[in-house]
Amino acid sequence: MTVAVFDHEGPWTEEEYLALGETSQRVELFDGSLHVTPAPTPRHQRISRKLGNILEAAAEAVGLELLEAVNVRLRPGRIPIPDLVLIRPVNLDDPYIEAADVRLVCEIISPGNAATDNVLEMHYYASAGIEWYLLVEQSTGGLRLYQRHGCHYVEHQAAGRGAVLELNAPVKAKVRPEDLVP
Template identity: 80%
Template sequence: MTAAVFDHEGPWTEEEYLALGETQQRVELFDGSLHVTPAPTPRHQRLSRKLGNILEAAAETAGLELLEAVNVRLRPGRVPIPDLVITGPVDLDELMIEAADVRLICEIISPSNAATDKVLKMHYYAAAGIEWYLLIEQETGGLRLFRRRGRNYVEQSSVKRGETLTLTEPVQATIRPEDLVS
């Protein structure tokens, strides 16, 4: 992004946000404000790839799509970029995936923005009606699976090294923390 971006006055619209195009940073839109973070660390990306490899086969078997780092419109003006999403059939050439198409959303918790994933995004994803939310601890590979109840998430399962998370919805998969981090 260029310095001109920071000269912007007033709240950002979704159109202005999309006009930024692709950037080196992860730029998300939350209710008129941009949330900018640097590119993820190699550790984060390796974990994301390993988790994606596990979930991709499961998604394909279920007739679903696994997508990485895509714009998800939770509502107009609220567009995060989750680490991984499992969706129903979508137009792969569209700039955004609609929340209604998302079956499972995954965030890998980075130490620098843990509160965003554990509080802000969790609240926004539940309010948008996304049924399943998977949080992964970057350093340990610990997994916490949440299911939406009303406008909130309730923890369904929490696993650490030596344990296995078994997903039965929206895909069937088993995930072991030691398979994600070494």
């Protein structure tokens, strides 16, 4: 992948991006530019697994599916890789999930990508019509659930240590920050 990335001239097309195939880094496409981040930390992955375990049973109960770190096509040329998504049933062999199939997107805020998750991707997800956005603070497990209003998100609920985030849509689940970060 390194040679293909560094020898590339001009904006990246969606086809060129998808031709990169699977990589050990998280490579996202934003309007012709690649955004590359290293593999997540063990803390990040633990939070993702714990939260995924909580949300998976709730998703299955209402006919949804939980997936981790998949390409989500927000529009042509804009493909981020969220930490977790709840989706309606789709063809699992497609190279990406269409935004219209995503019911909730979750990002775990890492110190190196806080601005991307809090501003850039949040705006992109809302503009693509994804109804629910869940942010998890990696250091504390603090949770913020947002609901889309027009082309932006409004905080719907938040929970810090000692509190419980109760999701009622798109799934019914209770998440305690202590269950994610001891």
